[in-house]
Amino acid sequence: MHKVKAKGILSATNGMNIYRGCQHGCIYCDARSKCYQMNHRFEDIEVKENAPKLLENALKRKRRKCMIGTGAMSDPYIPLEKELKLTRKCLEIIDRYGFGVTVHTKSASVMRDIDLFTKINDKSKAVLQMTLTTADESLCRIIEPNVSVTKERFETLKVFHENGIPSVVWFSPFLPFINDTKENIDGLLKYCIDAKVRGIICFGIGLT
Template sequence: KLTRKCLEIIDHYGFGATVQTKSSRVMRDIDLFKSINDKSKAVLQMTLTTVDENLCKIIEPNVSSTKERFETLKAFHEYGIPSVVWFSPFLPFINDTKENIDGLLKYCIDAKIHGIICFDIGLTLRDGDREYFYNQLDKHFPNMKERYIHTYGNSYQLQSKNSAVLMRRISDVCRKHGIMFGVDNVFSYLHQFESKTKQLSLFDKIQ
């Protein structure tokens, strides 16, 4: 409960807070998030990658399912706590599809999230990461490793061929539904401290 203890200190001193997670366990501390948000600002940041729950278990093992994370986002909204969703990673040839993006966007719309962060449709592979990733491809997606090697070689950045179309799709849907989009926009929002302490006007009577 180290995170909860940190939130208790933040709440006590009136600071703002944001937590980035893939776990619905953050629900345990929703009372503190609400208390912090009532006085200053609290934002939940949640990662979503795929609406396919079976695929989620493969590419994001040992974390909450996408449905559980969606339910968490909804609960935070009901408590009046804003949330930001990270779309990442998107694996070329696996979850970089319009169907997947539209499914994730529907979750975001239904949960009434505040903003979406998505740098690109794709992923990055450092040395060491690449070897592990390719081993997992061999384990779960036979012959996919060869497709990656043929398409990307040893590139650090593996951009989906669908990136431009899907990024446009995300932008259009966000604009339609009033969801903040654009990395700079969302990061600026996250860094804004919004104190909710009532300021006295010249005509307020001091008790």
């Protein structure tokens, strides 16, 4: 881990990445691509320690409320978040200023902040986006070694639904001859139905 003072936090589409790099160790991760110009080892997490302050300054200047997104390039609930709590601090700011939020994660650790998601959803809109890749727990441990297993993510989706917070599931990626079987897809669809998710995103069920 190394800390930096970032110059900005929100993209043109109101997305933010509090961390750069990841600890999950997923074998298929495309965020490692050189096209993203990361100048440090992927496992050496870059922490934008001033992210909450930058976010607050950005939201103060916005004339219209909108959805703030996080998790597109780096999971906001990597293990470091338990110690640093930067994602939680940003959620508190989003709640304070009355904006909406959508978070994309593979971690059941998002449950820690369900109180804030509920408050935000009551005033604006909160959406949980969760990636599911395999219904086979043993396979999950191989291709996503350091992340919450699928059953834990499913239980998280159920709790968010019970609290009135809508969720979306990403089916990505389907790896040829590994998790692209009809049995696996049927298993994931059953999880989605049982968790009452609002939608599924699959990008054509392919690899980038």
